[in-house]
Amino acid sequence: MQAGLGRAGVIHTAHGDIETPAFVTVGTKATVKALTPEMVNSLGAQVVLANTYHLYLQPGDELIKKAGGLHKFMNYNGPVMTDSGGFQVFSLGAAFGEGGISKFVKNSDNLCTKSSNKSYFSKSNFEHEEAIVKLAKIDEDGVTFKSIIDGSEHRFTPERSMQIQHNLGADIIFAFDECTSPLADYEYQKQAMERTHRWAERSLAEHQRLNAEAGSKSDLAPTSPRLRGVNTRDTTSNPALFGIVQGGRHQDLREESARFLAGLCPPTGGFDGFGIGGSFNKEDMGTAVGWVSQILPEDKPRHLLGIGEPADIIEGIKNGADTFDCVTPTRMARNGTLMVKGGRLNIFNAQYREDFGPIEEGCGCYTCQLNSDGTAKYSRAYLAHLFRAKEILASTLASIHNLYFLVNFTKQIRSDILENRLG
RNA sequence: GCGUAGGUGGCGGAGUGGUCAAUCGCAACUGACUGUAAAUCAGUCGCCCAUUGGGCUACGGAGGUUCGAAUCCUCCCCUGCGCA
Numbered sequence A: 001m002q003a004g005l006g007r008a009g010v011i012h013t014a015h016g017d018i019e020t021p022a023f024v025t026v027g028t029k030a031t032v033k034a035l036t037p038e039m040v041n042s043l044g045a046q047v048v049l050a051n052t053y054h055l056y057l058q059p060g061d062e063l064i065k066k067a068g069g070l071h072k073f074m075n076y077n078g079p080v081m082t083d084s085g086g087f088q089v090f091s092l093g094a095a096f097g098e099g100g101i102s103k104f105v106k107n108s109d110n111l112c113t114k115s116s117n118k119s120y121f122s123k124s125n126f127e128h129e130e131a132i133v134k135l136a137k138i139d140e141d142g143v144t145f146k147s148i149i150d151g152s153e154h155r156f157t158p159e160r161s162m163q164i165q166h167n168l169g170a171d172i173i174f175a176f177d178e179c180t181s182p183l184a185d186y187e188y189q190k191q192a193m194e195r196t197h198r199w200a201e202r203s204l205a206e207h208q209r210l211n212a213e214a215g216s217k218s219d220l221a222p223t224s225p226r227l228r229g230v231n232t233r234d235t236t237s238n239p240a241l242f243g244i245v246q247g248g249r250h251q252d253l254r255e256e257s258a259r260f261l262a263g264l265c266p267p268t269g270g271f272d273g274f275g276i277g278g279s280f281n282k283e284d285m286g287t288a289v290g291w292v293s294q295i296l297p298e299d300k301p302r303h304l305l306g307i308g309e310p311a312d313i314i315e316g317i318k319n320g321a322d323t324f325d326c327v328t329p330t331r332m333a334r335n336g337t338l339m340v341k342g343g344r345l346n347i348f349n350a351q352y353r354e355d356f357g358p359i360e361e362g363c364g365c366y367t368c369q370l371n372s373d374g375t376a377k378y379s380r381a382y383l384a385h386l387f388r389a390k391e392i393l394a395s396t397l398a399s400i401h402n403l404y405f406l407v408n409f410t411k412q413i414r415s416d417i418l419e420n421r422l423g
Numbered sequence B: 001g002c003g004u005a006g007g008u009g010g011c012g013g014a015g016u017g018g019u020c021a022a023u024c025g026c027a028a029c030u031g032a033c034u035g036u037a038a039a040u041c042a043g044u045c046g047c048c049c050a051u052u053g054g055g056c057u058a059c060g061g062a063g064g065u066u067c068g069a070a071u072c073c074u075c076c077c078c079u080g081c082g083c084a
Helices: A036-042 A051-059 A061-067 A070-074 A086-094 A158-168 A187-216 A251-263 A282-293 A308-320 A330-332 A381-389 A392-418
Strands: A009-013 A016-018 A022-026 A049-050 A078-083 A137-138 A143-146 A154-158 A171-175 A240-245 A273-276 A303-304 A323-324 A336-340 A342-344
Touching: A016 A273, A016 A330, A016 A392, A022 A330, A022 A392, A036 A086, A049 A051, A051 A061, A051 A078, A051 A154, A051 A158, A061 A070, A061 A158, A070 A078, A086 A137, A086 A143, A137 A251, A154 A158, A158 A171, A158 A187, A187 A240, A187 A251, A251 A273, A251 A282, A273 A282, A282 A308, A308 A392, A330 A336, A330 A392, A336 A392, A381 A392
Parallel strands: A022 A049, A022 A323, A049 A078, A078 A171, A171 A240, A240 A273, A273 A303, A303 A323
Antiparallel strands: A009 A016, A137 A143, A143 A154, A336 A342
């Protein structure tokens, strides 16, 4: 973009290119919920993000390695990313049992008193009446997790996260970090950020050790790994590693974090790209992204972790973020909220029970197709019925629509940038 | 006809003399969801005002007992089941 930090580019991976800005679909447990890989492809998605913690617990990273890696295991041949488990440090730690805490805090919220006694997950097997036992506990060396599946205890360190992610075999992996709560005070944000920095160094060192180890086992392995040109497609190549910027809502911390990570350049090279993680102020998330984009190297991709509201994507792009992932489109789809140009539409609302039009006029997605006579193939009334009847197809049709909406919303911004339609 | 078990808010189903406008589930209505503990969660759900709160009508129908009844008594109506 002529003004500001926005830009369009291409990330080359062993499994294909990602044209940025791009929305990354979330497939936590090696599946984009409710969709087949063919559906994911045909709605225009370019990348899938899976999760280290979840796949480590089930079915296990060793098994996925035996299967031939994530791509083969889940039958998805496009680029795949894995998150490091760093978000679970937050969601199973600080946020656990605290009902309604998200990565965002609003200026209008009172940071000191925002604590709800209502549990978001009242059916939890792990929740005790009096004291909520967190499922993640942090120390300098790493994090001790309790399994969300059976309560068993597991230990993640930066090294362990790297080993698991290498076993999973994604194209782009993330350093092990701590996603902090927006409720944490400045002092904690600073301490956590510094710890995340130490973990970043350890992640990078272990990643390079694993790459070297892999290299010594195979003649085909590249000597200079990571983001490679599309012409050198090599599906067995080592993953690229992204470091994660933290620092919460504080400008000095975010800038310090970006400087630190950008400066990590051991003999074999630094990070291949960067994630921007952690919590934000709802009102100035874009500003915070801008703080770090000005510092991070211009020739490396920047992924804004866990951000996906349309307005936030626009702000992220304007401030230099290249890729975005978010559970919002798929989760909201499963919960009956459909994304449309004007905002959102709750298909459960009584007004749609006899509405035989498509979700959105003019939408190009599979779900919004029209018959030759101009009527909707899958009407709002039909979707309303499927949701009320709890039919599985409801999730599929709604997920296709929401993902198409966001993926193409982001693609549109890319072409606007390329054609200079944006400032 | 005799015997027996019942009739409670849209439905199912608790309650069996006061703390009952009535537990709970479903349905319905509304909202939330930002690196997925999520096909989840929260709120509303007789009527009328109201900020806490107040008023009214309600537990098949009609009477009655009682300071007080969805709950006890009498008669009537209806339903299931068994026997004729």
